[in-house]
Amino acid sequence: MSAATPADGVATASHMDTERPSRQQKTILLGRFTGAFGIRGQVKLESWTEPRDSIFRYQPWILRSADGAEREISGVRGKSSGKVVVADVPGVADRDAAEALRGTEILVSRAALPPPSAGEFYWVDLEDLQVVNLEGVDFGRVSHLFSTGANDVLVARGERERMIPFLEPDVIREVDFDAGRITVDWDADF
Structure with a gap:
């Protein structure tokens, strides 16, 4: 999958609780x-x-x-x-x-916006997904993403804020909309 800028490409169903607006809203x-x-x-x-x-x-x-x-x-x-x-x-x-x-x-x-292409998603589709590393450490939820010019950055907010390079597949290992989770290869001390 690849991250798309706000005006580009897509995702499928997302797991959200009822107090959060749906992706379409x-x-x-x-x-x-x-x-x-x-x-x-x-x-x-x-x-x-x-x-x-x-x-x-x-x-x-x-x-x-x-x-x-x-x-x-x-x-x-x-x-x-x-x-x-x-x-x-x-x-x-x-x-x-x-x-x-x-x-x-x-x-x-x-x-x-048009339906997303296979394997892509809009940044807004990633917001509120849970972020965990390979060891199962919970980093919180995706607050937002931004571009640095060199690469995109995912901001996860939990017990503290973490900025994680959106580099697939090296750092971003899996985006699972059904589970409402992004798995990252990122040290919990960073």
């Missing part, structure tokens, strides 16, 4: 608005999809402002334009309205 951060583009209300955005303009395929968007307020929006269109991605957002008709979106995060429901 979770949202995934795909980008954010970075400022106005021109004077007609177009907005520049940073996209973490690959290719970057494929962000427009996943709608509706949930826009989350800096104060945490969320609203859903559909019908956003756009394209890559040189080094930026430019969007036409319904209801945004001038530069001031476009600039007001600066910093707003763009999220989508996990259910809006």
